[in-house]
Amino acid sequence: MTDKIISNLVESLKNEQTFVIIKPDGIQRTLIGEVIKRYESLGLKIVALKMAVPTADMAKKHYTLDPEWIRKVGEKSIIGYRNKGLVPPSEDPIEVGNKVLGRLVRYMTSGPVIVMVWQGPHAVSIVRKMTGGTEPLTSDVGTIRGDFVIDSYQIADLDDRSIRNIVHASGSPEEAQAEINLWFKKDELIKYRLIQHELFYDVNLDGILE
Ligand code: GDP
């Protein structure tokens, strides 16, 4: 690889963007500061943030940016019912996926949320790691979903509601870009230098001592 290609690759890796929503339960649990602190402490840079009450249309669009999402969630959910010894509400993944979507729309439109864009090295995977697995019952201790909420698919499904898991975080860089484009206008993303990034990755380490 030429030096130019390497330096472009390093720049794009260092500046990956991901999209996060603090969901209505995160706001009601007064965890805004805690959630932001966790991503900020990782060393990521926040480049966009706003508060909004999502419309049903926006919530629906958000979850169906991937046209396969309804089917995938439906399939996952049917397997989940079976593993718990329960009978799924339908054998059709699309029907079950739409049911999950309907509950999510009810949840996401119930109050204000905070939407954010975080930028930095491996932002997508590092934010997912800090966020934890989808189901709080099994998400790791030390993650946001593992530390601040108790909920399970079992209880949520029996209640016919969405699982409460405080935050949404993009699953891949492609998903992140689609979600950022949905929630933000181009000029709402601020381009600025974060001084600590220069220290983190200072190759020569010659900028500290006077
Ligand atoms: P995330 O990226 O970790 O938030 O998870 P997904 O994108 O796979 O799912 C988004 C949301 O759909 C989750 O936060 C859940 O509310 C819901 N969901 C996902 N998978 C299941 C499932 O297997 N069963 C049920 N009941 N809900 C699910």
Ligand code: MG
């Ligand atoms: Mg997801």
